[in-house]
Amino acid sequence: MDAVSIKMYDKFGIVLRIETTTNDVSQFRHYREVQRHDGSRESKVAPMKKNIYSLYILAQLLKDSNRRYLEFISTFDDPSDGIKKLAKISDPVKKDDRSYKGFNFFSHADQKIFEVLARVSLTSMVFKTR
Known part of the structure; x- marks a missing residue:
């Protein structure tokens, strides 16, 4: 998924570990305060910035993707x-x-x-x- 990837690890043959990583957070959009060229500020949905203020929201997005992926693979039948x-x-x-x-x-x-x-x-x- 472009700069986002979901990785799956089998830790010691007993623990499944899911990890979502990204190199470009700007493809995510969230509601934040945006400064215009004229200096005014407004709150709107805009691309995420790579800074400390976006860290919590990014962590939630990636955590949700891990959860959805785990829900998806849990539907697989065991043959x-x-x-x-x-x-x-x-x-x-x-x-x-x-x-x-x-x-x-x-x-x-x-x-x-x-x-x-x-x-x-x-x-x-x-x-x-x-």
Whole structure:
């Protein structure tokens, strides 16, 4: 985002650290007192200046961007549970001296089995709601 960047660090594998940095604060605008060329002063929305008076407002803006970014990444789904379930249903199993092959999701025959199971479960749901 031009002179603004959001960085993410994994501290020691246990703490996620989000950091927003900027090299040019003038792209941010805020309500402040502005001195005109004729010497008069007025309060209006103007580009931020790089001075001590803008530090608190800049800190709030960057803190808010960190919060929004954390909210955004917290919506990501964790695929690890699905990966474990996929491995469980795909791996072959041996039980009571008999082996059973796992499902192959790229196999046409296995796809037909899932279609029949889906149809049966859908039919049973329709009859339960009546």
